[in-house]
Amino acid sequence: MDSTSLEQVPQNGATDVDAVVIGAGIGGLYAVRRLAADGLSVLGFDSASDVGGVWRHNGYPGARVDIEAYYYCFFDPEIYGKWQWSMRYPPQAELLAYLQHYADHYGLRQFFRFSTRVQEMQWQPQTNRWQVRTDTGETVYARHVVMATGQLSKSRQLPFAGVEDFQGQWLETSHWPDEPVDLTGKRVAVIGTGSSGAQVIAAIAGQVESLHVFQRTPNYVVPSQNSPMDQDRYRRLSEDLGELWNKVMGTGVAYLAPTTEVPASSMTAEQQQQRLEDQWAFGGLSMTFAFPDQKTDWQTNDLVSEFVRGKIRAAIDDPALADKLEPRDYPIGTRRLVVCNGYYEAFNQDNVQLVDLRTDSIERVTATGIETGAGFHEVDVIISALGFDAFTGALDAIDIRNAEGQKPTDGWERGPHAYLGLMVHGFPNMYVLTGPGSPSVLVNFNVHNVFHVDYVADLISFMDGQGYAAVEATREAQDDWHTRTQEAADGLLRKQVKNYMVHVNDDGSRVFIPYAGGWSTYVDIAKGIADKGYAGFTFTGQDRSDSATANRASAALSL
Ligand code: NAP
Numbered sequence: 001m002d003s004t005s006l007e008q009v010p011q012n013g014a015t016d017v018d019a020v021v022i023g024a025g026i027g028g029l030y031a032v033r034r035l036a037a038d039g040l041s042v043l044g045f046d047s048a049s050d051v052g053g054v055w056r057h058n059g060y061p062g063a064r065v066d067i068e069a070y071y072y073c074f075f076d077p078e079i080y081g082k083w084q085w086s087m088r089y090p091p092q093a094e095l096l097a098y099l100q101h102y103a104d105h106y107g108l109r110q111f112f113r114f115s116t117r118v119q120e121m122q123w124q125p126q127t128n129r130w131q132v133r134t135d136t137g138e139t140v141y142a143r144h145v146v147m148a149t150g151q152l153s154k155s156r157q158l159p160f161a162g163v164e165d166f167q168g169q170w171l172e173t174s175h176w177p178d179e180p181v182d183l184t185g186k187r188v189a190v191i192g193t194g195s196s197g198a199q200v201i202a203a204i205a206g207q208v209e210s211l212h213v214f215q216r217t218p219n220y221v222v223p224s225q226n227s228p229m230d231q232d233r234y235r236r237l238s239e240d241l242g243e244l245w246n247k248v249m250g251t252g253v254a255y256l257a258p259t260t261e262v263p264a265s266s267m268t269a270e271q272q273q274q275r276l277e278d279q280w281a282f283g284g285l286s287m288t289f290a291f292p293d294q295k296t297d298w299q300t301n302d303l304v305s306e307f308v309r310g311k312i313r314a315a316i317d318d319p320a321l322a323d324k325l326e327p328r329d330y331p332i333g334t335r336r337l338v339v340c341n342g343y344y345e346a347f348n349q350d351n352v353q354l355v356d357l358r359t360d361s362i363e364r365v366t367a368t369g370i371e372t373g374a375g376f377h378e379v380d381v382i383i384s385a386l387g388f389d390a391f392t393g394a395l396d397a398i399d400i401r402n403a404e405g406q407k408p409t410d411g412w413e414r415g416p417h418a419y420l421g422l423m424v425h426g427f428p429n430m431y432v433l434t435g436p437g438s439p440s441v442l443v444n445f446n447v448h449n450v451f452h453v454d455y456v457a458d459l460i461s462f463m464d465g466q467g468y469a470a471v472e473a474t475r476e477a478q479d480d481w482h483t484r485t486q487e488a489a490d491g492l493l494r495k496q497v498k499n500y501m502v503h504v505n506d507d508g509s510r511v512f513i514p515y516a517g518g519w520s521t522y523v524d525i526a527k528g529i530a531d532k533g534y535a536g537f538t539f540t541g542q543d544r545s546d547s548a549t550a551n552r553a554s555a556a557l558s559l
Contacts, residue, residue: 017041020132020142022118025053027433027449028148029103030074032111034457043140044112051103051112054150055095059176060196062203063092066284066339069229070237071255072446073098075245079105081238085229089284089339113138121145121400123428128469128541130429143469144460146453147395147432151440154393156386162364166382173200173385185209187379189370193219197385198340205346212370212377216357218327219335220308221343225283252518254444257289258282264291264300276307288333296491301331308332315344324356334497336441390500391416391436391513402426415503415511417482419473419536420526422452428470431456437485439522440514441501455526459534469541477536488517
């Protein structure tokens, strides 16, 4: 199929398609592939100049995935086992190359308009279409819109006074420039010490003249224990991808992790220490899986937290510095564990200085550096690694309006939520991949995106089979799911700690945003709902245009 067939059914001089997909990252690429394979006419948009999504934008030094590549990939027989990964945890450049290869392999670029930002979406109930407008002046009408915009894609605003005065180079980890950045011999500040900040700090410490690290909350940073991919294992897994997929779908986190069912209380002190050492040796996120009760039991969690704090103290030469870098006021795993090699070791270098924002504060940015209450840090480059407007940012970046003129985030004052984390009541035919109320950031995004896209594709196919034009989550189903999401998080230490997964209301009540009941439970519930004829969804209308059928016939692909 060539891209011209996308424009065969004009409406008011504009393109009319079955589905618009916004975003060309993991979810967007798979959505285009699956929907086009189903015979739908599809048009994708991405503001970047090529595919990759977050794996394109987060090209900062040290960026690397923290889930093993055996599972952080498409379980696609045409690619799995053939694509060669170098390491268990490959670097960003390799993940980007992989997604580019996926796009090449299936000819997916032809479906996308790159360097094109979707600015407005308006639901038109008369035609059961979304009117989609872009910053290039294009208007597209779509029966369905797949929001593959990601939950961690819209960077936080810079909250510091004087940012515009800075005469040096300002870089953001989440929107790293495409062209090479040479930091050799530069005086560099990094603000933020989450996954992005830690990775960039460890990567550049040995290269820059001076590194000033602005830390607000110390994190538990654990090594990946990265090693080359076990090629025999990779080949064996590739031989039965169906089985691998089923196993992954049966896990709590959408990948095979070194978990145990044995609680800490059933082990002797020696067994507990051995378990902790084994998890440490495995690396990556495994310290979150040392004991099943560490998520809910303070005492068990403290075993794990103290073990990791001991490793932190051992890695840092200066005990006073270790004191500042050690996370002591919250339990491990209640904020996203940071996986990064060489982070604490970087602070043993003379050129690396910690600015502790718990005892000092950023007053303003000046032309030449950062002024804090306690002094001035003259730098050539400032790297901000402040994180994202998680869950709401990417949706709010587009002016999305339903028939009543409301935005999808209007009803989220008391916390973002959506039915199954996929559909917002009042917004027909709009699907938010890995949205609030789905397992989302708690699990493997790659598998999660594929599951959600397949779910949406099956839903569309069901609608087409029944002659329905519009689907919407009912308010009751959405509210009920929200309640279930909160119940699933009850008792979790994570809900009691400040982090981007928790929405805190003015009255102090806390809303846990992702579904924490476990991946396999979520999958079973979602499938059960589909099996019951999509309980909780309402279907309306007949498609009033022949274009869908016409498009489908012209767009049928043999992917
Ligand atoms: P993040 O975890 O939200 O970290 C943001 C950092 O900026 C925190 O240290 C935060 O401090 C600090 N910060 C925010 N506002 C600040 C302010 N006004 N002044 C000073 N410091 C401020 O963001 P991220 O590191 O980009 O990671 C986000 C998520 O992306 C991760 O949880 C992970 O899921 C994903 N990620 C994964 C990888 C990977 O290993 N594969 C790499 C990068 C990102 P506080 O903690 O005090 O708020």
